[in-house]
Amino acid sequence: MKATKITILLLCILTLCYSTYYFLSNDKVEVEESLIFFPIDPDVQFIEATSNVYLLDQEDEDEYTIKFLSQSRLDRKAYLRQDLSFVFEDGILAATLSKWKENASTIKQKKEINGEDSSYYETVTFHHAEIHYPDDIIKSSQIMSYDFLYVIDSPLSPLEAFKIPETNLEREWKFILDNTRKQQLQYVWGKLLEASALNASDYYAMPLTALINYNDKTLPNLTKKQSQKAIGGLWEGIYKNYFLGIKEEDGSISSPIGSSLPLILLDKQSTHFIILFETKSGKNVKLIQKIG
Structure with a gap:
């Protein structure tokens, strides 16, 4: 009986240690998998x-x-x-x-x-x-x-x-590759806009890669401070909903690899972003990031 009690006590201690380790490990993962925008410090460069x-x-x-x-x-x-x-x-x-x-x-x-x-x-x-x-x-x-x-x-x-x-050869290939990429993306983005019932004329549109232009430039209708906050919040949303994986209808997470270059839409009142892309399997994805 005494040996049984000691065994149970040891099992409880081991379980507690494992639970503590599991909690701390998962807490570490949560920290690593978070990207949160905070007010920009102008003194830090x-x-x-x-x-x-x-x-x-x-x-x-x-x-x-x-x-x-x-x-x-x-x-x-x-x-x-x-x-x-x-x-x-x-x-x-x-x-x-x-x-x-x-x-x-x-x-x-x-x-x-x-x-x-x-x-x-x-x-x-x-x-x-x-x-x-x-x-x-x-x-x-x-x-x-x-x-x-x-x-x-x-x-x-x-x-x-x-x-x-x-x-001349490089110029020819640049023309070919630029046009192939442009036609393919215009086709995909056209389908995404149609599926989302969005009117392109209501938005400023740019590919994700064009965000680099707003390191110093302000977004339409926004101040520099507001633009920085909007860009930071946009990347926070992209990180959670695209970089870390795409949430499927059944709750599972699929890899973003093989998906299309996201199209970023900024409404002309500058109140929100819409992010559109097509997954590798052909699924249309629409994300909304509010600016406020």
Whole structure:
């Protein structure tokens, strides 16, 4: 009987330890998987914020490797630093990157993916810092970076990559790849607008990658402070509902890889954003992010 009581006591202790560990582990995950906008601190600045995409090497005759890098440095250590990136190939999400650090100023992240055929690559990164002050005051700092690359992989010419075309061949391929991407995205976005019963003339429209233009520029009808808050809130919503996965009707979460480049719509009264994209399986997704 005494041995049984000791056994039960040990089991209870082990269960309590496991429960405590499980709670702390899951609490850690929750912290890592949160990106929350707080008022911008104008005294805190990013002194470096870059995204880069370049051709690494050729694997074989039919495949090559593309490398993506992003790095950022704040002018001080922050309670929480996080960078998240999207990589698109011809308007389709090919990869995501995210890195999270506590009590840090600098973040570096990299990723390699295999490619084939001629393609147009884009990467956009949201660099974010959460700064804590005494008396429970929390503020943010944020900036975006962007890069792109054209890759020519044709049986008629050697493998090469460029950003700005310098030869007639590069100019021809830029025209082909730009138009292929444009036609495909216009087709997808047209379907999304029709399915959502939205009138395009009621909105300012831009792809997600064009948000880089609003690092310093204000959104229509908004002040700089309001624009920064709107952009921060938009990225918060994109992170939760696109980057971390797409919620299905049955409650399951599916990967965003293979989905279309999101179309960002800002209503002309600047009260809300609508984010539209098509999943890899062809499902239409509509997200709404209020500005207020």
